[in-house]
Amino acid sequence: MVHFVGAGPGAVDLITVRGQKLLSEADVVIYAGSLVNPELLSFCREDAERYNSAELDLTEIVELIRKAHEAGKTVVRLHTGEPSLYGAVREQMDELDRLGIAYDSCPGVTAAFGAAAQLNMEFTLPGVSQTLILTRMEGRTPVPSYESMESLAAHQCSMAIYLSAGMLPELARKLIIGGRSGDTPVAIIYKATWPEEKRVHTTISRMAEEAQRAGIQRTAVVLVGDAVIGSGYQHSKLYDPSFSTGYRDARSSEESGE
DSSP states (O other): OEEEEEOBSSOGGGSOHHHHHHHHHOSEEEEOTTTSOGGGGGGSOTTOEEEEGGGOOHHHHHHHHHHHHHTTOOEEEEESBOTTTTOOHHHHHHHHHHHTOOEEEEOOOOHHHHHHHHHTOOSOOTTTOSOEEEEEOOSSSOOOGGGOHHHHHTTOSEEEEESOGGGHHHHHHHHHHTTOOTTOEEEEEESTTSTTOEEEEEEGGGHHHHHHHHTOOSSEEEEESGGGTTOSOOOOSTTOTTSOOSSOOOOOTTTTTO
16 A cells, blocks of 8 residues: 655644654655655664665666555655645656556645744735635646636735745746736745745745845745735624624623624
């Protein structure tokens, strides 16, 4: 059996309980060494085989899994963050399907949510934004034309932009072309939840300059939108005393003490 496991954004204790259990039981662990916190490997059994996938191509990864499967071994494929986001897992799963090897997935905390937690922010503030777009700039992996940064920016909602820290001047240009103001708040979080985390609070027009000053060139998520500063929002109806729910009757302003 092969378990695709999300390692979380970086901090060792942000892997899920299920993920830690699977890691501790695995005979073979193939981990994304370029991004996964190496301290997570302390959860492995001492006799577990460990392979760094940063040094391997797809064929080599699949061959390791095939050999382990034929030997009756349990494999954990440990990906950074949440494997379903920019994890290149589908191509691995298709190969396992071809070989008749069973697998399942264990979710992980993605960098955008790790970063939001570090900032104590909410992406979906009433009256500010009720939508979060997770996207990336085009690099060696193309982005469909209908998902251009300009078209996504036009929605004016909260955005978490991955794999783009080395292209911030172009990112800023595209966001502004799409209709975002240069004064729109931005937070750039380098290695969110890691001990070496860096945070830059800035605006679209200044983010390239500020990131360069902080020495951030990669391994960062860029959060964009007014939700970053958490002001100018409306209170939700969830805890509004004048709003009825399936668990609570509405109260008048006199009853609620207002």
